[in-house]
Amino acid sequence: MLLSLVLHTYxxxxxxxxxxxxxSAPTYLLAWTLWRVLSALLPARLYQRVDDRLYCVYQNMVLFFFENYTGVQILLYGDLPKNKENVIYLANHQSTVDWIVADMLAARQDALGHVRYVLKDGLKWLPLYGFYFAQHGGIYVKRSAKFDxxxxxxxxxxxxxxxxxxxLVIFPEGTRYNATYTKLLSASQAFAAQRGLAVxxxxxxxxxxxxxxxxxxMKSHLDAIYDVTVVYEGNEKGSGKYSNPPSMTEFLCKQCPTLHIHFDRIDRSEVPEEQEHMKKWLHERFEIKDKLLIEFYDSPDPERRNKFPGKSVHSRLSVKKTLPSVLILGSLTAVMLMTESGRKLYMGTWLYGTLLGCLWFVIKA
Structure with missing residues (x-):
């Protein structure tokens, strides 16, 4: 009985x-829509500045739950710049939580509102979110031969x-790495071997x-490339090996007590511009990631295992920065739901906001 209760609570x-x-998604979309209408005759930069601030409010609520609520320990390796920069963020992709990790780093530079994603095309059909991400600067792309x-x-x-x-957040692998997807992994390795690249x-x-x-x-606009490698620790099996990284639900259930983030800043001038040269450069960056992960998981030296090389810093995000967003959006949503007209507006936003968002993509296509 006690065990059942514990498992249920967990x-x-x-x-x-x-x-x-x-x-709170409808509440947020209504606030954004109001600002979009009011700013129609105002300079585009002013609209973008306020939109970035609104985005910070919502994403700080996300970070409250994924950092403060979970109590995850974040170990940061490398020197994350304190100042805001225009960057392309490249990272290994294992979990839906990877999107939140980008927010975590951006928040530590006060650049949370500047985060924009390159997303799989199918995600544009997400209710409310799919439409808004496109308005905030998200770019939906198709895979492989269909890429335009x-x-x-x-x-x-x-x-x-x-x-x-x-x-700008990009996951160059195109899909999440999962050690149990042996066919996908074999195909990826065969592709590299056929082209003379490191497996x-x-x-x-x-x-x-x-x-x-x-x-x-964006090269004239960029300051740097951020090369980020992430490990979700805390999901070891009895063999000492790691199971698959946690989903968002598992992460919120505290199945990842420690998050290792290896950060490397690469100046724009160090990146080759020609596509074939950049392709080689990008693969070399992923070779470095692979070596970091092999050492993390498989190093024969126990002192070097379960951590990245170099000194780590335990990085905390203050609850004072995130909790106000929870209170603001939570309160506004609660107030809306207290009245019949508010509930109708709320449900109408979910329904018609989703339909109009999908229609927008259809017309745009």
Whole structure:
């Protein structure tokens, strides 16, 4: 009985975050829509500045739950710049939590509002979120042969022309690495071997297209590339090996007590511009990631295992920075739901906001 109660309580840890994060989405979209209408005749830079601030409010609520609520210990290796920069953020991709890790680093530079993502095309159909991410600067791309760089170049160039601050997040592997997906891993390794590239063990062979288009379109606007390698510690099995990284639900249920983040800043001038040279450079960066991960997981020296090389810093995000967002969005949502007209507006936003967002993508296509 006691064990059942403990397991039930444990499994419900994600309920409060889920209710508030999803439940406040209509509230946020209504606030953004109001600002979008009011700013129609104002300078675009003013609209973007306030939109970035609104985005900070929502994402700080996300970070409250994924950092403060979970109590995850974040160990940061490398010197994360304190100042805001225009960057392309490249990282290994294992979990849906990887998107939140980018927020974690950006928040530590006061650049949370500048985070924009290169996303899989199918994610644009997400209710409310899919539409809004596109409005905030997200770029949806199709894979492989269907990848069309024209729209991506056009959108990025418009941001450069407008002087929009950019913290552009790209996962070059294109899909999440999962050690149990043996066919995917074998295909990725075979692809590398056929082209004379190093075969990678703990990451997939990176794809160059989105990274090259982003760099080529934004090079005059960029300060650096952020090369980030992430390990979710705390999911060891009895054999000493790691199971798959946690999903968002598992992370919120505290199945990852420690997060290791290896950070490397690469100046824009050190990145080759020609696509074939950049392809080689990007693969070399993933070779470095792979070596870091092999040493982390498999080093024969116990002193070097379960950590990245170099000194780590235990990085904490103050609850004073994140809790106000929870209170603001939570209170506004609660007030809306207290009245019949508010509930109708809330449900209408979910329904018609989703339908209009999908229609927008259909017309745009």
């Amino acid at each position: 499994s419900m840890r994600y309920l409060l975050p889920s209710v508030l994060l999803l439940g 760089d024209k729209e991506m170049r056009s959108k990025l160039q418009s941001y450069v022309n407008a002087g929009t601050p950019m913290y 990678l063990k703990h990451v997939l062979t990176p794809r160059i297209k989105a990274t090259h288009v982003a760099f080529d379109s």
